[in-house]
Amino acid sequence: MSTKHSKAAEKFLKNKAQAQWHNETLWMVREKRDKISKEVPEWEQLRHKSQDIKRYTNSHLAELLVQFEENATKNGAIVHWAKDDEEYREIVYKILKNHKVERFIKSKSMLSEECGLNPFLIEKGIDVVESDLGERILQFMDLPPSHIVLPAIHIKREQVGEVFEEKLGTEKGNSDPTYLTHAARKSLRDNFLHAQAAMTGCNFAVASTGDVVVCTNEGNADMGTSCPTLNIAALGLEKIVPNLESLGVFTRLLARSATGQPITTYTSHYRNPRQGGEYHIIIVDNGRSELLADADHVDLLNCLRCGACMNTCPVYRRSGGYSYTYFIPGPIGVNLSMAKDPRKYSDNVSACSLCLSCSQVCPSRIDLGEQIYKWRQKLDSVGKASKEKKVISGGLKFVIERPKLFNFALKCAPIVNVTPRFMKYNGLNDWGKGRELPEFAKESFNTMWKKNKIQGEVKR
Numbered sequence: 001m002s003t004k005h006s007k008a009a010e011k012f013l014k015n016k017a018q019a020q021w022h023n024e025t026l027w028m029v030r031e032k033r034d035k036i037s038k039e040v041p042e043w044e045q046l047r048h049k050s051q052d053i054k055r056y057t058n059s060h061l062a063e064l065l066v067q068f069e070e071n072a073t074k075n076g077a078i079v080h081w082a083k084d085d086e087e088y089r090e091i092v093y094k095i096l097k098n099h100k101v102e103r104f105i106k107s108k109s110m111l112s113e114e115c116g117l118n119p120f121l122i123e124k125g126i127d128v129v130e131s132d133l134g135e136r137i138l139q140f141m142d143l144p145p146s147h148i149v150l151p152a153i154h155i156k157r158e159q160v161g162e163v164f165e166e167k168l169g170t171e172k173g174n175s176d177p178t179y180l181t182h183a184a185r186k187s188l189r190d191n192f193l194h195a196q197a198a199m200t201g202c203n204f205a206v207a208s209t210g211d212v213v214v215c216t217n218e219g220n221a222d223m224g225t226s227c228p229t230l231n232i233a234a235l236g237l238e239k240i241v242p243n244l245e246s247l248g249v250f251t252r253l254l255a256r257s258a259t260g261q262p263i264t265t266y267t268s269h270y271r272n273p274r275q276g277g278e279y280h281i282i283i284v285d286n287g288r289s290e291l292l293a294d295a296d297h298v299d300l301l302n303c304l305r306c307g308a309c310m311n312t313c314p315v316y317r318r319s320g321g322y323s324y325t326y327f328i329p330g331p332i333g334v335n336l337s338m339a340k341d342p343r344k345y346s347d348n349v350s351a352c353s354l355c356l357s358c359s360q361v362c363p364s365r366i367d368l369g370e371q372i373y374k375w376r377q378k379l380d381s382v383g384k385a386s387k388e389k390k391v392i393s394g395g396l397k398f399v400i401e402r403p404k405l406f407n408f409a410l411k412c413a414p415i416v417n418v419t420p421r422f423m424k425y426n427g428l429n430d431w432g433k434g435r436e437l438p439e440f441a442k443e444s445f446n447t448m449w450k451k452n453k454i455q456g457e458v459k460r
């Protein structure tokens with residue numbers, strides 16, 4: 001019955017210090033989000049507004065995307081459409097090949113993770129450098145992000161010190177964050193100056209103006225795009241927002257929800273190509289338009305990728321990003337993975353306590369927890385329901401539907417309290433791993449209620 005998630009979580013939890021620190025750090029981010037959101041009296045109205053705008057956008061996607069394309073083209077950008085990950089990779093490669101690019105610098109983009117861009121380009125002989133500090137650390141370590149906003153949140157500074165010593169020649173044993181950041185900055189400066197092309201992701205694409213809006217705290221997207229005259233931006237088609245007024249709603253919500261800041265340090269609008277250069281914008285579908293037809297899950301397209309659902313999730317905080325089998329972890333990752341391929345990613349739905357805290361913090365009011373519950377209901381229909389759970393549920397149903405049998409079972413239940421431990425805690429009891437079963441009460445509530453009711457009637 002163990003799922004891939006629970007096995008990976010078990011591994012993560014073996015390092016108790018790391019597990020505790022991971023949990024506490026992310027909870028601290030959640031608390032910062034709570035504090036700053038309470039400073040905005042209209043916070044809940046903003047969340048509603050965000051949901052409304054996203055729902056409007058999803059139902060007018062075709063016209064808004066075309067409007068964006070028209071305006072971006074008027075601004076001088078070249079717009080491409082990619083139906084899937086393969087087309088997206090090929091478009092990027094073709095642009096780079098046409099310009100004989102060998103040195104390529106990127107700012108953080110979960111879309112490029114989704115579509116496996118870096119390994120593809122590296123295999124073609126292009127030197128790809130990630131410029132976001134967390135992403136750069138992970139690139140040196142050959143690891144994927146474990147969080148969508150704080151990609152290297154699971155890595156301790158001592159580990160960073162060791163990696164930088166090996167890759168950048170920093171002092172042995174020096175893990176001072178300022179020293180390490182300066183070392184990364186110095187090395188990246190060289191990459192910024194010599195890159196022949198730069199790529200950014202996109203937080204929002206404004207239909208009415210053709211702007212690509214990129215939010216960073218490090219300014220690395222701006223540094224990367226400052227020297228090369230060939231620039232590329234890529235966006236999932238759900239990143240469209242109708243106009244600058246609606247953009248204001250999202251920028252007020254995004255940084256507050258993500259890191260508890262009033263706004264990201266840099267909110268950059270990219271519109272025109274640089275003088276004498278080219279600006280390419282790639283709009284990627286890769287399964288998103290299929291979600292439009294799924295009434296239960298279409299709201300997943302409302303996601304701003306703020307990471308708040310991860311920071312609040314008790315399972316994510318205690319099991320780490322790598323315990324999930326999809327490149328995006330946490331509540332939004334569980335949902336997106338199931339939307340992508342329910343048979344392949346069904347293990348992730350067990351990574352949820354159904355506390356619904358994610359639904360409460362989501363700035364776009366996505367009912368994440370409720371949707372995970374719906375995916376669980378669908379497991380049987382995709383042939384992924386656990387056989388053991390089906391047998392147990394069938395047995396319980398049989399007993400519960402027969403009151404006499406049910407009451408008899410309740411009477412017998414306290415026997416479990418004195419049953420030898422090896423009979424209760426063994427390979428058949430996954431739940432009991434690391435947990436103690438609660439004691440059965442000597443008397444069931446039903447028996448007590450009947451007894452007290454009769455006594456009460458006699459007293460009267």
Ligand code: SF4
Pocket residue numbers: 257302303304305306307308309310332358361362363364365366368
């Ligand atoms: S689902 Fe909501 S809370 Fe989670 S990352 Fe997306 S916008 Fe943020």
